Amino acid sequence: MNNIVVSLDIGSSKVCVLVAEINKKQFNVLGVGTSECKGVKKGIIVDIDSTVDAIQSAVKQAEHMSNREIKSAFVNIAGGYTTIYKNKGVIAVTREDREITSEDVARVMQAAKVYAVPADREIIDIIPEQFVVDGYGEIRDPVGMVGVRLEVDANLVVASCTTVQNIIRSVQRAGLAVDGIIVEPLGTSSVILNDDEKELGVALVDVGAETIDISVFKNGSLVLTKIIPVGGNHITNDISIVCKISSQEAEKIKRQYGTASVKMVRNDDIIKINNIAGRGEKEIHLVEIAEIIDARISEMLYLIKNELHNNNLLGSLAAGIVITGGGLFNIRGIQDVAQSYFDVPIRFGYPNYIGVANPIYSAATGIAMYALKQKRTSIVNNKKLVERGEVAADREADEKEEHRPGLMDRIREFFADFF
Ligand SMILES: Nc1ncnc2c1ncn2[C@@H]1O[C@H](COP(=O)(O)OP(=O)(O)OP(=O)(O)O)[C@@H](O)[C@H]1O
Ligand SMILES: [Mg+2]
Structure with missing residues (x-):
């Protein structure tokens, strides 16, 4: 995996595509594209066609800005639509000299993955909390240590198969391969x-x-x-309904005059707003807007x-x-x-990087940062995608060809990043 990644945040109001790199330990945004999206309701894809259109349009912008062709992306799933289960994995260390290797770590992680999840849900990621070597816990990286018994306390991230499938379907129909599905808060937290x-x-x-x-x-x-x-759209809808104006006008007013408390506006502050469907203007007190937002x-x-x-x-x-x-x-x-x-x-x-210094980019920036930092394509998930034939054929071939060193290198780098 090189040092450039593409992330895709499928949000309820917009799709955001971001091309980022880590160069000499510096995180840089090379390009960003956003497109309004009407195919997502409350963080869930409800209309694949509109989501595909929005992804394609955001990809075009990001390609143009970064001057790079985008073929695949890491994509988010809202944290609230996932459940975390704690599970334990235990294995015996196999090497004669008892040195714990990356292969042992991969095996113990696989062992922790054995968990009965409901039929309509699937494990999309596995996050180690601590390793235990011969009873000694709180170990972050056991590779190189000596022991007989290796245990891991891990968090399994589980999501609804339908939600995951619709994400994959939309990304693929937009012409991209899925590099991995990342739980949004893990990404967002890495920048925020x-x-x-x-x-x-x-x-x-x-x-x-x-x-x-x-x-x-x-x-x-x-x-x-x-x-x-x-979310924020509820504020806009409230303004639109109470003031009897279009949601575009309500959004404009919220952004221009929105205050979190009635105490912040004067009783005599009045603005002119456009009536719905071009039926002239009317006056409104800012206190009224503030009351709606405050509530x-x-x-x-x-x-x-x-x-x-x-x-x-x-x-x-x-x-x-x-x-x-x-x-x-x-x-x-x-x-x-x-x-x-x-x-x-x-x-x-908010992400404090040039080009994305706005909280609406927190998720997209976070996914890119997380993917670059971990230098891994969610081990569990990708394996699953390969099994289902849901990653691009050339990527699958690459994975097979370099299977052992590629996977082990990723795991080694992944654990190295815990320090
Ligand atoms: N300058 C601004 N002032 C006030 N509100 C704003 C401003 N910019 C964006 N918003 C509001 O932020 C919301 C969009 O935020 P964001 O892009 O984080 O959501 P999303 O990721 O698309 O949705 P979700 O995370 O719920 O799926 C909208 O409700 C919009 O009205
Ligand atoms: Mg969001």
């Missing part, structure tokens, strides 16, 4: 969170167009993923708090809550409103 936050306990909250994706990290691992079907934001913050509370996590988020995604980020005053609502520290995060 730092290692200390993930270790201490943090909730990453991605407020998108139609979903709030909550992911909690503790001791460096993803421990909870939940999805709430509300919806209060509901969103309540739902986030409730989810964390129900999972007994609110008290253990030492690093607080980090909010990203376009849904809330750009609403004026949101930082103060969110901070006064939660008792834990709140920060807003």
Whole structure:
């Protein structure tokens, strides 16, 4: 695998394609393309044809900007549509000198994969939490150590077969091969969170167009993923309905005048807005807009708090809550409103790279960063894709030809990155 990857974020409001590279340890965005997408509802593909059109259009833009032909991509799946199961794998170390090799690590990971998942769900990734060598735990990389018994405590990421199939189908019909399916928060967290936050306990909250994706990290691992079907588009819809204006006009007003609290606007602030279907203009008080937004934001913050509370996590988020995604980020005053609502520290995060310094690019940038960092194509998933014949033939041939060194190198690099 070279040092350039393409990521694809299929979101509820837009598809985003990003071409990125790591050059001398520096992450660079070479090209980005976005296209409005009407084929995704609440993070799930409901119309393959429109999703395919949006992917193709975003790919074209990204190709043009990066001056590279795009043949395949890593694609996201919303964290909330996956479930994490904990499982253990145990093997005996086979070498006579008892040195643990990458092959042993691959075997123990395979052993951890043996888990009875419901027939309509499949394992899409396996994330090691710790290795245990002859009873000694908290080992991040056992390769090179000496032992008789190797165990792994792993997190299995499981998703609905239909959701996964529709993602693969859409990407393939847009003419791309799937390099791997990456659980969105694992990607997003790699650009938005730092290692200390993930270790201490943090909730990453991605407020998108139609979903709030909550992911909690503790001791460096993803421990909870939940999805709430509300997002920034609900604010727009509320403005559109209450003010009786088109959703385009409502979106424009939200972006230009949106504030998170009524306290931030003066009673006599008035703006002119276009009536629906070109029926002239009318005046509206900004307080009215602020009230609409305030109500919806209060509901969103309540739902986030409730989810964390129900999972007994609110008290253990030492690093607080980090909010990203376009849904809330750009609403004026949101930082103060969110901070006064939660008792834990709140920060807003976005990818701090040229060309994508906007929270709407957090997922696409994160997937690219994660893929580049791990230098792996989700071991489990890719194997599955190859088995099903769902990766491009030339990639399959490459995999077969270089099977042993390729897979082992990837695993070695993958574990090296845990340090
Ligand atoms: N400047 C802005 N001011 C206010 N809201 C904005 C701004 N830019 C984007 N948004 C809102 O952000 C939302 C889109 O965010 P994002 O791109 O993160 O969502 P998505 O990834 O497409 O959806 P999801 O993650 O829910 O599937 C929309 O509701 C849009 O109205
Ligand atoms: Mg999103």
